[in-house]
Amino acid sequence: xxxxxxxxxxxxxxxxxxxxxxxxxxxxxxxxxxxxxxxxxxxxxxxxxxxxxxxxxxxxxxxxxxxxxxxxxxxxxxxxxxxxxxxxxxxxxxxxxxxxxxxxxxxxxxxxxxxxxxxxxxxxxxxxxxxxxxxxxxxxxxxxxxxxxxxxxxxxxxxxxxxxxxxxxxxxxxxxxxxxxxxxxxxxxxxxxxxxxxxxxxxxxxxxxxxxxxxxxxxxxxx
Numbered sequence: 001x002x003x004x005x006x007x008x009x010x011x012x013x014x015x016x017x018x019x020x021x022x023x024x025x026x027x028x029x030x031x032x033x034x035x036x037x038x039x040x041x042x043x044x045x046x047x048x049x050x051x052x053x054x055x056x057x058x059x060x061x062x063x064x065x066x067x068x069x070x071x072x073x074x075x076x077x078x079x080x081x082x083x084x085x086x087x088x089x090x091x092x093x094x095x096x097x098x099x100x101x102x103x104x105x106x107x108x109x110x111x112x113x114x115x116x117x118x119x120x121x122x123x124x125x126x127x128x129x130x131x132x133x134x135x136x137x138x139x140x141x142x143x144x145x146x147x148x149x150x151x152x153x154x155x156x157x158x159x160x161x162x163x164x165x166x167x168x169x170x171x172x173x174x175x176x177x178x179x180x181x182x183x184x185x186x187x188x189x190x191x192x193x194x195x196x197x198x199x200x201x202x203x204x205x206x207x208x209x210x211x212x213x214x215x216x217x218x219x220x221x222x223x
Contacts, residue, residue, distance in 0.1 A: 136166035
């Protein structure tokens with residue numbers, strides 16, 4: 001089986017519909033590490049142990065809408081998908097991790113995807129508890145002390161500038177919450193800020209509310 005080159009958002013969407021395990025590499029032609037991962041998945045596609053797995057690659061900067069939705073913050077990034085469900089991902093050049101995750105999801109072929117292993121009711125209940133864990137909750141990549149992306153770093157800086165009393169949840173540590181909350185809130189990206197259980201929005205909305213002066217009055221403050 002060869003590695004498919006996906007050149008548009010529509011081709012990517014069509015590719016996701018497969019019931020086979022799909023391994024998709026988001027790459028940039030200028031990055032040497034991406035060439036390594038392209039070679040790795042090319043070799044994997046020829047091996048019997050990965051028979052039935054579909055391999056593809058997509059130039060991240062060529063399809064910015066897709067990269068934004070999948071939250072590609074670095075290349076190479078490899079995502080594992082089945083039936084339009086994001087199962088797993090490997091950020092960075094880590095061939096052994098890619099192989100391990102493929103084997104893991106192949107062994108569970110036909111089972112329910114990771115993020116839906118719990119019933120929807122149980123997941124929804126868990127998300128509601130997390131959202132209401134504190135009057136102000138920030139779902140972000142990393143922690144306030146160690147943000148793992150520029151957007152998260154910026155929103156932490158804004159909240160800290162107001163001496164806001166908030167708690168955070170690192171969505172990189174729990175893929176079930178990461179994928180489930182996007183559907184629950186109908187908000188496709190992170191960070192996400194909640195006040196009194198209500199979604200305020202992401203960084204763009206927070207910036208707008210900061211400029212208008214609206215945000216400061218809504219935030220609980222540290223005593």
